[in-house]
Amino acid sequence: xxxxxxxxxxxxxxxxxxxxxxxxxxxxxxxxxxxxxxxxxxxxxxxxxxxxxxxxxxxxxxxxxxxxxxxxxxxxxxxxxxxxxxxxxxxxxxxxxxxxxxxxxxxxxxxxxxxxxxxxxxxxxxxxxxxxxxxxxxxxxxxxxxxxxxxxxxxxxxxxxxxxxxxxxxxxxxxxxxxxxxxxxxxxxxxxxxxxxxxxxxxxxxxxxxxxxxxxxxxxxxxxxxxxxxxxxxxxxxxxxxxxxxxxxxxxxxxxx
Amino acid sequence: xxxxxxxxxxxxxxxxxxxxxxxxxxxxxxxxxxxxxxxxxxxxxxxxxxxxxxxxxxxxxxxxxxxxxxxxxxxxxxxxxxxxxxxxxxxxxxxxxxxxxxxxxxxxxxxxxxxxxxxxxxxxxxxxxxxxxxxxxxxxxxxxxxxxxxxxxxxxxxxxxxxxxxxxxxxxxxxxxxxxxxxxxxxxxxxxxxxxxxxxxxxxxxxxxxxxxxxxxxxxxxxxxxxxxxxxxxxxxxxxxxxxxxxxxxxxxxxxxxxxxxxxxxxxxxxxxxxxxxxxxxxxxxxxxxxxxxx
Numbered sequence: 127x128x129x130x131x132x133x134x135x136x137x138x139x140x141x142x143x144x145x146x147x148x149x150x151x152x153x154x155x156x157x158x159x160x161x162x163x164x165x166x167x168x169x170x171x172x173x174x175x176x177x178x179x180x181x182x183x184x185x186x187x188x189x190x191x192x193x194x195x196x197x198x199x200x201x202x203x204x205x206x207x208x209x210x211x212x213x214x215x216x217x218x219x220x221x222x223x224x225x226x227x228x229x230x231x232x233x234x235x236x237x238x239x240x241x242x243x244x245x246x247x248x249x250x251x252x253x254x255x256x257x258x259x260x261x262x263x264x265x266x267x268x269x270x271x272x273x274x275x276x277x278x279x280x281x282x283x284x285x286x287x288x289x290x291x292x293x294x295x296x297x298x299x300x301x302x303x304x305x306x307x308x309x310x311x312x313x314x315x316x317x318x319x320x321x322x323x324x325x326x327x328x329x330x331x332x333x334x335x336x337x338x339x340x341x342x343x344x345x346x347x348x349x350x351x352x353x354x355x356x357x358x359x360x361x362x363x364x365x366x367x368x369x370x371x372x373x374x375x376x377x378x379x380x381x382x383x
Numbered sequence: 384x385x386x387x388x389x390x391x392x393x394x395x396x397x398x399x400x401x402x403x404x405x406x407x408x409x410x411x412x413x414x415x416x417x418x419x420x421x422x423x424x425x426x427x428x429x430x431x432x433x434x435x436x437x438x439x440x441x442x443x444x445x446x447x448x449x450x451x452x453x454x455x456x457x458x459x460x461x462x463x464x465x466x467x468x469x470x471x472x473x474x475x476x477x478x479x480x481x482x483x484x485x486x487x488x489x490x491x492x493x494x495x496x497x498x499x500x501x502x503x504x505x506x507x508x509x510x511x512x513x514x515x516x517x518x519x520x521x522x523x524x525x526x527x528x529x530x531x532x533x534x535x536x537x538x539x540x541x542x543x544x545x546x547x548x549x550x551x552x553x554x555x556x557x558x559x560x561x562x563x564x565x566x567x568x569x570x571x572x573x574x575x576x577x578x579x580x581x582x583x584x585x586x587x588x589x590x591x592x593x594x595x596x597x598x599x600x601x602x603x604x605x606x607x608x609x610x611x612x613x614x615x616x617x618x619x620x621x622x623x624x625x626x627x628x629x630x631x632x633x634x635x636x637x638x639x640x641x642x643x644x645x646x647x648x649x650x651x652x653x654x655x656x657x658x659x660x661x662x663x664x665x666x667x668x669x670x671x672x673x674x675x676x677x678x
Contacts, residue, residue, distance in 0.1 A: 183555045203552050212422060212548050213599055213608045222545045223556060231540030231606075257603035277556070 131160040134197055134281050134312055135180055140189030142175050149175040150186070151335045157281065157314060162307040165316045166324045166346075167333040168356050173316035176333060177201075177283050180314065200274030202284040205266055205291070210259045216269050217241060217254040223273045244272045248302070264295035268302065275306075282306065284315040288323055300326050320347065320371045343369050393628045401522060402514030402581070406620035406638060408525050409578040412532060413587065414594035414616025416574050418609050419567055421595040422547050427478055428466055428568075430588035431485030433575050435462035437584040438488030440509055441496045455579070459572035462488065464565060489584075512583035512635025514624065525577040532570050536609070539563065544605055583635035590616060593642035600653045619645060 135157040142150040149172045157163065157180065165173050178184040179191060181201055200223075220241050221233055233241070245251040248268040253261060261269060267287060274282055287303075288296045300323070303313050317323040324330055325343050332338040332346050332355040339346040339355075347369040352360045359374040393399040420429050436459035443454020462484065469480040496506055507513070536543065545553035546560045554560045575587050582590055598612035623638030630637060 178555075181555050201552055201555050203549065207551070209548065212605075213603050214544075214548060214605045215603065218544070218605050219548070222541050222548065224541065229538050231537060 131158040132194065133157070134159055134194050136190075136192040137176075137179065138190045138192070140179060140186040140191060142172070142179060142184055142186050144175075148335065150179070152189070153333075153337050154189075155331055155337060155340065157312060159280065159310070159312050160307070161329060162303060162313045162327060163315075163329045163331060164324050164327040165314065165331045165333055166318065166320065166355065167316075168318060171334045171355070173318075173333055174285055177285055177314070177316055180281075181283055197281065198277060198279045199281045199283060200277050200279035202267075202270045202274050202282065202287065204286045205263065205270075206286075208258075208266075208270075212258070214258055215254070216245070216250065216256055216258060216261070219258055219269060220245065220273045220276055223276045240276065241272075244275050247275070248272050262295070263291040264298045267291070267295070267299055271302065271306075275311075279311065281312045281314065284313070286317060287315050288317065288319060293322075296322050320352075320369075325369045325371075347371065389629075390625070393625065398515060398517065399624075399628060401517040402634065403621060403624050405517055405522060405525060405578075405581045406514070406624040406634065407617045408522075408529055408620075409581050410590065410594070410616035410618070410620025410638070411613045412525070412529050412574050412616070413578060413582075413590040414598075414612040414614070415532060415536060415609065416567075416571055417591040417593075417595035417616070418598070418612045419543065419547055420571065420591050421599075426588065426592050428481055429571060429575070429591040431481040432459065432463055432466065432568075432572055433579075433584040433587045434489035435459060435485040436572060436575055436579065437509060438490075438492035440579065440584075441492030456573065456576050458488075459576050460569055463568035463572040466568070507633075508580055508583070510583050510585050511633040512581050512586060512638070514581065514627065514634045517580065521577070521580060528570070528573045528577040532574065535566060535570060539566075543567075548605075581634055582638060583633065586635040586639045589639040589642060590619070593639070593646050594619065597642075597646050597649050600649050615642075615645065 133156055137153060137155045140150060140153045141148065153172075153176065165176055167173050175184055179186060181199055182191070182193070221237065224237055224240070242251055242254065245254055248271060250261075250265050250268050250272070253265060253269075258266065258269065271282070271284075284303075287299055291299070303315070307313050315323075325347060328342060329340075330343060330346050331340050332351055334355045334357070339351045347362055349360060349362055352358075352362070352371065360371050361374050363370045363372060394403075417429075420426060436455050439455035439458020439462075442458065465484065466481055469484075508515075542553070542558045543563060545556065545558050546563045550560045575584070578587060578590075594612040594616035595608070597615050598608045601611055602608050619638055619642040623641040624634055626641060627634040627637040
């Protein structure tokens with residue numbers, strides 16, 4: 127028996143700007159509670175601005191963003207932006223997200239149990255005393271998801287979760303997000319990786335300052351939509367029922383032999 | 384027996400007792416704040432701020448010698464908030480702004496004191512630190528700053544950690560990063576002001592940085608780094624004070640040199656692992672890709 131998905135965030139005709147630079151123009155979209163959505167677009171297309179608009183840290187210059195009352199949103203940063211030399215263990219990193227605490231900073235037994243439970247849920251409980259640098263890329267991603275989950279969110283926002291990770295880590299992360307989504311967490315992520323990420327997700331929003339198209343990969347991964355999103359002609363193939371995007375022509379002249 | 388008398392003999396002098404107390408408190412205080420300052424990449428701000436405060440110190444000494452701490456405090460806090468505000472804007476790079484504002488303030492201080500003031504002991508003390516003439520008022524002031532800092536660090540522990548590690552995410556997770564930064568800057572300027580006469584403006588930045596860097600080489604945990612840094616700062620303060628007494632040089636110089644020695648020993652002992660941690664405090668890591676030759 128499926129429960130009806132409710133609307134978490136509704137974005138209506140939103141425009142955002144940094145100074146004179148228009149980052150988003152007349153964007154409308156809706157995030158539902160059962161959604162696993164990828165925002166796809168090239169660099170500078172306004173993906174991060176849209177994510178921050180959903181988060182509430184960027185105020186639009188026009189349009190409205192309506193959140194369902196009491197909505198809890200958590201944010202997972204790009205791994206590249208993290209200072210990996212910071213002196214912090216996995217446990218300490220996850221715990222910092224728990225804001226309400228007694229005057230004395232030492233974690234209570236209940237807090238300790240909560241952190242270990244969320245680390246257990248993501249399969250990295252045995253790494254809790256390690257320094258954050260001692261983790262693999264996939265484990266680092268899981269740690270930040272654990273930190274986000276400790277706040278019991280309804281919606282998880284991730285900025286470019288797979289830039290700079292290897293193929294196994296990417297698969298691992300996609301499986302993890304799919305599981306969390308099946309357990310009732312709405313997930314919105316940004317990506318420019320069409321084959322590695324976007325084609326695997328159930329729902330996509332193609333963005334280039336404005337929303338170009340919305341729908342399943344089969345609906346939106348088409349040469350027309352991609353050209354309008356990325357500004358380049360691309361060829362779309364099909365492989366095992368999945369869309370595969372390739373460059374239309376070799377970028378450089380081929381060496382013979 | 385000889386060690387015992389080396390440690391106990393100077394304690395018969397009241398000025399040394401006060402000096403020892405102030406040095407230990409100063410070391411602890413700067414060690415504690417230094418953790419946040421170094422991890423935020425704000426060491427240069429600390430250095431600049433100390434110089435800016437000297438300008439205030441000099442200017443207010445001309446007006447009234449009794450209220451110099453008050454004047455320097457106002458000047459210091461104003462500079463701290465100004466630097467904080469400037470460093471949040473991207474049009475002017477923060478280090479350039481610090482370079483201009485704080486060195487100008489320092490130069491103004493020296494000019495004022497040389498022209499109109501007494502370029503005597505108080506001038507040198509403010510620059511290099513001294514254990515002579517520490518007043519009870521100074522000890523009370525330093526203790527108050529210490530208490531305020533401890534309360535701030537303990538009560539706001541997680542918010543401060545979040546804002547230091549990950550300001551952007553902390554901001555969207557309900558931590559008021561701007562306010563935390565502002566409070567940290569005010570506390571930093573109060574700490575510099577309170578330790579000014581013992582360590583000296585030109586040397587105070589070293590005591591902000593050295594204990595924190597040494598503690599970082601000893602541990603990978605933030606909580607442990609915090610108390611280790613405070614303890615190292617206190618130990619450097621105490622031993623530097625004894626050395627200052629026996630060698631007969633300004634207290635600030637010996638405290639800093641003790642810290643530098645501890646740093647060098649740690650660097651050698653901890654080996655490659657510690658070195659990597661301490662030196663590469665960049666915010667971006669790059670994966671090293673091994674290229675395999677194609678046959």
